Amino acid sequence: MSEPNFVDFQNVWLAYNEELLAQNHFAVEDINLQVKQGEFIAIVGPSGCGKSTFMKLTTGLKRPSRGTIHVDGQAVNGPLKISGMAFQAPSLLPWRTTLDNVLLPLEIVEPFRSQFKSRRAEFEARAIELLRSVGLGGYERKFPWQLSGGMQQRASICRALIHEPKMLLLDEPFGALDAFTREELWCALRDLWQEKRFNVILVTHDLRESVFLADTVYVMSKSPGRFVVRREIDLPRPRDLEVTYTPEFTDIVHELRGHIGAMRKTGAPLEQ
Amino acid sequence: MKSQQLERWSPWLLLVATLLIWQALCWAFSVSEFVFPSPLRIWEQMVEFRDVIAAHAWRTYWVTMAGFGIAIVVGVLLGFVIGSSRLAYAAVYPLMTAFNALPKAAFVPILVVWFGIGIGPAILTAFLISFFPIMVNIATGLATLEPELEDVLRVLGARRWDVLVKVGLPRSMPYFYGSLKVAITLAFVGTTVSEMTAANEGIGYLLISAGSAMQMGLAFAGLVVVGAMAMVMYELFSYVEKHTTAWAHRGSQSH
Numbered sequence: 001m002s003e004p005n006f007v008d009f010q011n012v013w014l015a016y017n018e019e020l021l022a023q024n025h026f027a028v029e030d031i032n033l034q035v036k037q038g039e040f041i042a043i044v045g046p047s048g049c050g051k052s053t054f055m056k057l058t059t060g061l062k063r064p065s066r067g068t069i070h071v072d073g074q075a076v077n078g079p080l081k082i083s084g085m086a087f088q089a090p091s092l093l094p095w096r097t098t099l100d101n102v103l104l105p106l107e108i109v110e111p112f113r114s115q116f117k118s119r120r121a122e123f124e125a126r127a128i129e130l131l132r133s134v135g136l137g138g139y140e141r142k143f144p145w146q147l148s149g150g151m152q153q154r155a156s157i158c159r160a161l162i163h164e165p166k167m168l169l170l171d172e173p174f175g176a177l178d179a180f181t182r183e184e185l186w187c188a189l190r191d192l193w194q195e196k197r198f199n200v201i202l203v204t205h206d207l208r209e210s211v212f213l214a215d216t217v218y219v220m221s222k223s224p225g226r227f228v229v230r231r232e233i234d235l236p237r238p239r240d241l242e243v244t245y246t247p248e249f250t251d252i253v254h255e256l257r258g259h260i261g262a263m264r265k266t267g268a269p270l271e272q
Numbered sequence: 273m274k275s276q277q278l279e280r281w282s283p284w285l286l287l288v289a290t291l292l293i294w295q296a297l298c299w300a301f302s303v304s305e306f307v308f309p310s311p312l313r314i315w316e317q318m319v320e321f322r323d324v325i326a327a328h329a330w331r332t333y334w335v336t337m338a339g340f341g342i343a344i345v346v347g348v349l350l351g352f353v354i355g356s357s358r359l360a361y362a363a364v365y366p367l368m369t370a371f372n373a374l375p376k377a378a379f380v381p382i383l384v385v386w387f388g389i390g391i392g393p394a395i396l397t398a399f400l401i402s403f404f405p406i407m408v409n410i411a412t413g414l415a416t417l418e419p420e421l422e423d424v425l426r427v428l429g430a431r432r433w434d435v436l437v438k439v440g441l442p443r444s445m446p447y448f449y450g451s452l453k454v455a456i457t458l459a460f461v462g463t464t465v466s467e468m469t470a471a472n473e474g475i476g477y478l479l480i481s482a483g484s485a486m487q488m489g490l491a492f493a494g495l496v497v498v499g500a501m502a503m504v505m506y507e508l509f510s511y512v513e514k515h516t517t518a519w520a521h522r523g524s525q526s527h
Contacts, residue, residue, distance in 0.1 A: 056423075059423075059427045061423060061427065079426050079427050079428070079429050080427065081427075081428060081429040083427055084427070084428075085423060085424050085427050086424075087420045087423075089418070089420055091418055091420050091421045091424065093421075093439065093442070093443075094519040094520070095442050095443075095445075095517070095519045095520075104425075104438065105428050107438065108425060108428045108429065108430045108434055108438070109428040109429055110429070143519060145519065159424075160424075163428070169427075
């Protein structure tokens with residue numbers, strides 16, 4: 001072991017309530033996961049396999065029924081303030097400008113919260129810079145509903161990053177976008193990550209997306225929600241969109257597709 | 273452009289048309305003014321008794337606004353409590369619905385016993401009839417928060433209070449202003465109903481006394497005045513709503 005893991009799941013099980021726990025009905029089972037500092041991981045799997053549950057565990061919104069979770073060397077016992085989240089729906093607040101939406105976390109999380117009034121100009125400059133880096137320069141004063149879906153999602157990712165979290169959690173963030181916009185945002189995310197090297201946990205059902213962006217892809221099975229495959233993506237970085245048309249890339253996608261296909265066949269009778 | 277103009281003036285056109293038909297029918301069948309006065313007759317009475325009507329109208333107006341003011345305070349507070357706590361929602365909502373189903377006019381005699389004839393029962397009736405929509409709308413606005421948004425904030429360590437103040441309250445503002453428009457018209461109903469049996473002043477009292485003196489023109493004039501006041505207040509809140517929560521009405525404005 002060279003360095004401590006940034007995220008460390010040891011035999012984590014979660015049942016949503018006491019009743020389900022008594023029936024041994026778990027949303028996720030026996031999750032073991034070790035993520036290095038600055039690693040970009042992706043979790044893929046069929047819908048309803050517990051990917052979002054996994055996110056809630058990682059951020060401390062849910063506590064495991066069994067097992068332990070450590071993030072950044074600390075046991076997770078409640079919401080982690082070192083993480084930022086973005087979802088499929090941009091969920092920006094329509095009464096705030098794009099800039100004010102991005103600033104929202106700073107109004108909540110310490111130590112920024114108590115400094116918000118006195119350092120507002122500095123924070124605004126930081127938010128504007130962040131927006132500019134994802135191609136939203138000049139849109140700071142627009143309201144979210146004046147932006148396109150892709151632009152809203154960029155702003156949503158900026159909101160997740162404004163407080164410089166050590167960990168970014170993305171729950172199918174590009175799921176609702178068209179193919180071209182999606183690829184644009186892959187690149188935006190890739191560039192942000194290359195520059196700042198925060199940890200990313202990306203939940204998706206787009207295999208190409210996971211292979212293009214992640215260092216390691218985990219395949220999750222449905223009922224029970226388990227990690228069944230771990231695949232390191234050894235494509236060289238920085239990756240260009242062109243890489244998605246190479247045979248190496250396609251082979252990996254195929255391989256992952258095979259795992260999921262097999263799972264769907266064997267998994268089907270279990271659902272009843 | 274033309275159809276927009278037409279839309280804007282359409283309520284006035286409809287009003288004028290209604291008055292003309294009404295007037296024409298009264299003439300054609302020579303309806304007695306003790307049964308159903310014509311618009312002209314109502315207008316004459318309105319001019320003749322303008323001082324009396326104005327005094328009663330003022331009384332009704334401020335009594336309504338007092339009751340409405342209490343309704344806003346109580347409605348917002350209750351709505352806030354119900355909307356922010358699931359337990360409170362479960363406990364309070366069914367009882368409030370039952371209460372809302374009671375005819376508020378039935379409370380007037382009880383209020384008279386407690387507060388005597390005068391402004392007490394009128395203010396309270398206006399309050400009782402109008403706080404419910406305000407409460408329900410605030411509660412709905414708070415209770416229907418998107419769970420993702422809540423997660424985004426909770427991950428940051430936001431307390432319940434933060435979520436309510438930063439997201440819940442601004443989000444329920446359009447519901448709130450929407451409810452004010454409904455509530456103000458109900459408040460006028462409450463005041464007028466109460467004044468009919470439990471006051472010696474106000475439009476409600478005027479209606480009863482004019483009716484018993486067979487001054488139907490005057491009674492109708494009273495009705496017109498209440499309707500006009502409610503409509504003006506409705507438009508006022510409608511204006512405030514549009515200018516404070518424009519983000520919620522973007523669908524109706526073209527970019």
